[in-house]
Amino acid sequence: MKAGIVGLPNVGKSTLFNSLSNAKAQSANFPFCTIEPNIGVVNVPDPRLEMLESLVNPERVVPATVDIVDIAGLVKGASKGEGLGNQFLGNIRETDAILHVLRCFDDDNVVHVDGNIDPIRDKETIDIELQLKDLESVEKKMDKTKRAAKTGNKEAQREFAVLEQLKTGLESGTSVRALTITEEDRTDFVKPMQLITDKPVMYVCNVDEGSAVSGNAHVDRVKEAVKDENAEVLVLAVGIEADIAELDDYEERQLFLEDIGLEEAGAGKLIRSAYRLLNQQTYFTAGKKEVRAWTVRVGATAPQAAGVIHTDFERGFIRAEVIKYDDFVHYGSEAKVRDAGKLNVEGKEYIVKDGDIMNFRFNV
Ligand code: GDP
Known part of the structure; x- marks a missing residue:
């Protein structure tokens, strides 16, 4: 299972990536600082594993994992190959789900590529790039299907009609996942195309420490804007989460979290939501040699x-x-x-x- 982190430069992607994984990506206060796609393997936190461990007393315990890819370099114009963005759109194609980080914190010391804090505009900037990329795929497919449709092939005609629907939707700024398409057409024609804006998405609202529990006005706007998308919205104070992740001592981490008013680290919440998003569940094998969590589709x-x-x-x-x-x-x-x-x-x-x-x- 693989989830890709996307978002504009300087919204906190690599900070999030760092707080999730042990692989250290560089985090610096300027755009384009994370230009390599970084992959981290994140354990899925599961208290049931600890319980099984205490009962079975195995030689080792192996948790389920999710691969997290930090996909940087998405900027305005990325789909046209400007900057390094185009190459990273290819990385997104290989993921099962998208974690879209939106900057919802005010901090004058951290420059915003477009001048001011506006998560809705940021989301649209990224969405448009992804939609343009999908539009390219759809138009290519239309060219191929057109001839067969003209010769009277019924299946090709059906497909062409669906492709037209996709094209119209994408051109009007709607992501494929939000389009009204019948389940049958989705299964037959849309799913196999593996379009980027058809992938399940979770919006990660990166807030300041004081808004970690209750969110803020930026988060409220995000929730309102995506309410028809059937997407998860997660509020995380990514900066402080990264600091907490640096602490070696578990007790110390818990104290730190309690101080902010949180019960558990954001990593756990995020990974569990990603599991839900991907329609995955866990089963266990429990032997003397190994107690292990495995990931399987619901x-x-x-x-x-x-x-x-x-x-x-x-x-x-x-x-x-x-x-x-x-x-x-x-x-x-x-x-x-x-x-x-x-x-x-x-x-x-x-x-x-x-x-x-x-x-x-x-x-x-
Ligand atoms: P990326 O370009 O999206 O990967 O962004 P980075 O993770 O490199 O973060 C850009 C800058 O914003 C860095 O200086 C971070 O320390 C800072 N930053 C990230 N998250 C937060 C946050 O929650 N609050 C504040 N104040 N700064 C943050």
Whole structure:
């Protein structure tokens, strides 16, 4: 799973990236400071893992992870290849979701590329670049589909009509995810195109420390502006989060957070929202060697879940032994769950639930 951070220069992208990952990106007070796409691997915080660890006492614990890519260099004109932006639009294409950072903090010491603080204008500037890029893809596809449509090919005609809809929408400044298109047309024609503005998006409002809990007027405007987009809006004081992430001591970090009025670090909140955004859930394997969290799509079957571990597991899948997380905690061990008759043997059709503890039987 891969999420890309986008936003105008100097809105706090690399600071956010730093607070999320251990990889240090440079953060300096001028535009274009982060020109390399940086990738960080972020653990998905999950208290259930700690609980399982205390019950199983394994040799190691492996959390689920999300890859975070810091995609810098998006500026006005990026889609036309100005600056370094065009190259980074390619990086966005490879991500599963977009974290769009909006500057919602006032600080005269940090210059804004367009002079003043206006997250709505900033959002539109970025959106337009992404939309223009999608428009290019759509127009290319129209050229290809046109001939087949003219010869009377019904499927091509259907596709052409959808492409026209996309074109009109994008030209009027609407992102693909916000367009009214039937589910069937989306599945058949839109999804396969992997358009940038069709990717799920989360808006990260970067606020000053004092607004970390209740937000501010800038955040209110953002919420109002995106209310029809079906997107998540997250309020984070990125600067202070980065400072907190620097602290080695857990207790110290908690004290720091409490001081600001927060219960947990923003990283946890952000990663959980990203999970929701990507329609992902967690299942566990819990053995003496390793207790591990695995990421699987909501709605995945048992063989598909097995396939996350290894493709052979999916191919040779025979059955899965499944324990509910609550049962595992209640009885305290796999053996006791088994004795209590709470271990379920499931077949190919089983739909995995969040928190399932699974053991796969398979042919090699
Ligand atoms: P990027 O260009 O979007 O990657 O922005 P950076 O993360 O490099 O941040 C640009 C500048 O803004 C740096 O000097 C940061 O220290 C500063 N900055 C980032 N987040 C905050 C914040 O929440 N509050 C304040 N006051 N400054 C911030």
